[in-house]
Amino acid sequence: MATKPMTKTQLVAALAEKMDADKKTATTALDAITDLITQEVAAGGAVTLPGVGKIYCRERPERMVRNPATGEQFKKEADKQVKMTIAKALKDSVNG
Template identity: 35%
Template sequence: MADKSLNKTELVAAVAAESGQSQAAVNGVLDALFSTLSDSVANDVKVSIPGWLSVERTSRAARTGRNPQTGETIQIAAGHSVKISAGSKLKAAAK
């Protein structure tokens, strides 16, 4: 696992430096991107950026589980999750 990380503030600063835009403008664009992704996932719309990534909502069926402390059988309700898949350009950058 990578021991380095890039938080949102550092990402905004890096994109602003690379693009020549202000940090406020880049921050606004990122906020709009995350808001659009969130709305799309909530409405079961797949977002795909070819070569980079795709984001989609997935469904999980109801199932039976077990409480590890007591061993008691419990019912786990159906639910939703988010699947993020890396595209070819992102995969190539990781090699």
């Protein structure tokens, strides 16, 4: 059975331990990385995290969708969706 996902607090504590730094420095580093990834993907670019994967934005065209409650069909406007492709190294480490 899967365990609960790691929280930001737990991630910061583990990062601080790996960096041999305090939690404030680790929080600043994590927030900076998150901001950089957000800015790049929002601008239409992609970010590759070595050993983890690639985060990018994909545009979805305008399409017809159906409301499952009423069965009514309507047109959904074009939008963007954030996607992530997982790196082979991470897949291999998880699978064996």
